Structures are given as C-alpha cells and as structure tokens.
Amino acid sequence: VKEFELIDRLIPLLPGNKETLVGPGDDCAVLDVGVPGKLLLFKTDAVVEGVHFTQDDGWGRIGRKAISRALSDIAAMAGEPLSALVTLGLPSDFDFERVKDIYQGIQERAAMFGVSVSGGEAVRSTQGVFLSISMVGWVPQGRLLLRKNMRPADALFVTGDLGGSRSGKHLDFIPRIEQAKWLADRFEIHALMDVSDGLAGDLQRLREASGLGIELLSEAIPVSKEAKKAAQQGGASALNRALSDGEDFELLFTVPASVAVALLDAWKERFPDLKLSCIGKVVPEKEIRILSRTGRFTNLDCHGYDHFQ
C-alpha cells in the first residue's frame, strides 16, 4: 500500500461535527453554516516547487496555477467561489519581484471569478517555494454532486482533451466554474469531480466512493494533441498518456443515460469551443474496464499520476 493511500485512510478518522456535512474524500468539504438555501464549500490545495512546477514555468503562471487548482475543486462541486487565502513559502534569498509576479498571477484569476484574496501569509521555507491556497465558496443546498452519487447505467462524460497537460495547460487552464454551474443548473448530474490526477486514477476514486464500476470506450476518450505528439516521440501510447498524465483539470461527471443526447446538443450550442465527450457508462461490477475498438475488454488498474511514484 502506498504512503498516500495510508494517509487517505487516516484523514477520515479525524473528528467531525454537526455542521460538517461532507468531510474528507470529495473535492471540497461541505459545511452547513445556517445560510438558507446554501452550503459552504471549504478547500485547500498546495503546489510545491520541483513537484508541481519548476522555476522555468514563470512565477506569474505558477501563481495562476495555484489558485486555479483550488478553483477547479470548487468547480468540481458545481460551486461558486467566494474568497481565498494565500500561503507562500519562500527561501530566504527569494527575489521580491518574483513574489509580485506570483501575486499578479493569483490576482488575475481571482478577479476573473470575483473571488476576494482576503489574507494569507508569507513564511520562510528552508528550501524551495511552495504555495497553498485555501478557498471558501457556495453550493446550493440539495445539490451535492458527490462522487458516491453515480448510479448504474449512468452515462459518463468528460470535458476537453486529456493528457499532455505538462506541456503548458497545467499552468494556463481556466477552471471550469462556469461550465459546471451551467451543467448543474440544467441537468440531473449525479456525480461530478475534476480530473486532476489522470482519468484512470480519478475513475478509481469514483469507483471507491460509489461501490460501482465504469466501462470506458477507448475510442471515445478525447486524447489531446500534446499527448499524441509526446507518444510519437516514444514511451507511453497517446491513450495511456490521456489516461494517466494528470493535471487536466477537466470536468468528469455522470448523468442518467436518457439525458445524454439532449445534454450533448445543449452543450454544443452553449460551449461550441469546448469538447464534451461521452466516454463510457457506469456498471454494477466494481471495476474499471476499457473496451478497445476490436471489442476486447481490458481492466484498468493504473492509478494515474501519483506524487510518490
């Protein structure tokens, strides 16, 4: 068992209270704070130099990435972001101009979504830079699109293209706040999450949360140009990259199969420039399997991107 899976088992053992409706294990925590018709979303996300970014990525883009990841978690609940705090770990010799660039990147995305940056702190780091973003937001009461809510025979959708994000998208992506809200306002979404650790790994999470499985159609998986280009240079296939590269920050969701066609039509009209793909369906068997174009099933057991691999 990997270290991080052990930690995932520890966190749910920590104490809850009556206000905490959803604790660890979904994209955001959900708190009932007594606002009529609304629940509070609460999330934190950290990026670390040498793990999630390098200095060559540019400090403005690094700041933008950090806040965009937290915004993507709010999107994964079809929520509306409200306010963010920024924790910045800096080596003692860090150049102040670069700090300005980081905050500039944060500010840009915060302003795009009407989010306040209501505080935070800079702390000394003994080595590289790290950035942790805390965020609160809202979701309408009665609209918790949790991972465990997927149902047998649901159609499974994903936005955009998958794989190859590390060639640039992971720094520049726009969180799917608007799309998630549009979807949840109009359609009966059962489960919703963002694809952050790679489709294969994130499907395992849907499986674990719901006790159900997924059947993927290999031909339906939207493989990015970048994943195809990387595959041409050797190593993993383009499909495998789309399944496991991670950092896509697209929306992954299930709806009743009866809704699928109407949803695709409405989506094309509303978001003509953003692909939406039906990539499979929910099955009662607790496994993730992929159906190749030759009609062969393969069980998918890769865990997607794991920080400790």
Next chain:
Amino acid sequence: VKEFELIDRLIPLLPGNKETLVGPGDDCAVLDVGVPGKLLLFKTDAVVEGVHFTQDDGWGRIGRKAISRALSDIAAMAGEPLSALVTLGLPSDFDFERVKDIYQGIQERAAMFGVSVSGGEAVRSTQGVFLSISMVGWVPQGRLLLRKNMRPADALFVTGDLGGSRSGKHLDFIPRIEQAKWLADRFEIHALMDVSDGLAGDLQRLREASGLGIELLSEAIPVSKEAKKAAQQGGASALNRALSDGEDFELLFTVPASVAVALLDAWKERFPDLKLSCIGKVVPEKEIRILSRTGRFTNLDCHGYDHFQ
C-alpha cells in the same frame, strides 16, 4: 525595508469583494456570508521544519502546534472555531508512523474545541516537512475586535507570561479561545490580537493599524521563568526576551481605562491560574515607548521575531 514587509504591502492590493468585510492585516479575514447575527472568520497558518519546529520536537507536538496556532488566530478575534483543513508536505522517505503522530496531535486539539477536520491533503515536499492549517469559525456580528479599534487612554492587557516559549510552550500551549470569548462577552474590548511574533513586534502592528502609540511599564511586563533562566545564561536580558522572543500565543487587548480594575477582579475569579497583566496604556503619539523603573522613557523599535532576520 525587509522582504516580508514588502509582501505585507502587496497582499492588501489583491482584490476584495462585497462579502469580504476584513481582508488582509488582522488576525483573521472576516466574511459576511449572510448568516443572521454572525460573521465568518477565515484563516490560514503554516509551520515549516527548520523554521518553526525541528524533528526533535516530536511529531505529535508539531501537529498540535500547527492547529493551535490557527486556533490562536480565531481566539484573537474572540471567535469560535468551526472546521479545519490540513495540508501536509512530506519528503518522499517520510515514515508513516510519524504521519499518524502528526494527525494525532491535530486531532487532540481539534476535539478539545469541537472543531471538525473536514479534509486536506498530503503533498510531496522536496525537502522538509511543512504543515498548513486552514480554519473557518464564527464571530458575532457587531463584535469585530480589530487592531485599528484601540483608542487613546485605553488600558493595555496581556495574558500569561512572555518570552522563552521556544523552550517548550510553543509546542504545548492551549489557544486562549475560552478566555477571549469570556472577555468579549463581558467587557468592552476595543482591540484584540494574539502575541505571536513577540510583544514588541505585535505592538508595532497595533500602532500601524490604529495610528496611535503605546506606553509600556517595564515593571508590569510579565517575564516568564524561561526567559529569566535563559538570560542568566547570557545574551539578551530577560525583559528583552519577553519583548521579542515570539510564539507566546497569549492575548493582547485594550479596554477603556475605567474598566480595568473591574476586569482584573473578574478575571482573577474566573481564571485564577492564568495571569492577567495591565502593561501600559494607549497614547496619541505614534510610537511605542517603555517606561523603566527609574522613570526613563526608551523608544521601542525592535520588531520582535522576524522569520527573515
């Protein structure tokens, strides 16, 4: 100008929104989320190995310290903590048993104050361990005990003893949640904060926020046994240590002078085991000065503990 002061100037330039009543610059951000009679507190606090703790401190105590610091910020608003998220940065070779100890320490303090740990994440750190705690809590509407609210001729109080915290208190302190709430419920507190960076440095923050100054009585400053012991071994005087050691996590507040005696009497009855000291008064001149037992004034310009010094 020090790096961190520059950063402090940058953060307030980040965007606000109509819900954000108090942004950067006080102990917590304050958001009006539409709950009748209550405002949401929002705070994040990070500790870094080699800066705020060492491995020798013991992992359980390190976890306890991390969450206690955030709780102390909630206390500094006389607030009630509600829920926390834990971000844990770990080197790849980190021992899982130690992670359990960290969470055990967090859990202990969370349970003590009825706080849920509603999520978080473990991320890989390229070097040492870091821990960032995000917290939300409540404060009654109309009871914002902000630093800027101190007034001329207010009496200045501090709880407990100051200095020498690094010999153990910084790991084991109990956040003054109960005391702050008791004070705010019963007395007209003007300004309240926690002493985290050393009294001298934190008084400068009161000065900057309020545009007023402080006159301290050197003999009234509660110097800890630990600071006295350290001074006997050479280096800075015990008083100087009490002024600048930092990590005391005591409450610092001002009240109208007319209230001071009644407050001291009521305190002694309610908290007989915790010292409360009136250490000076608020003055209109924008300076921090200290009156020695020989009747001599000295301006205090030390900044307390600064992570970049």
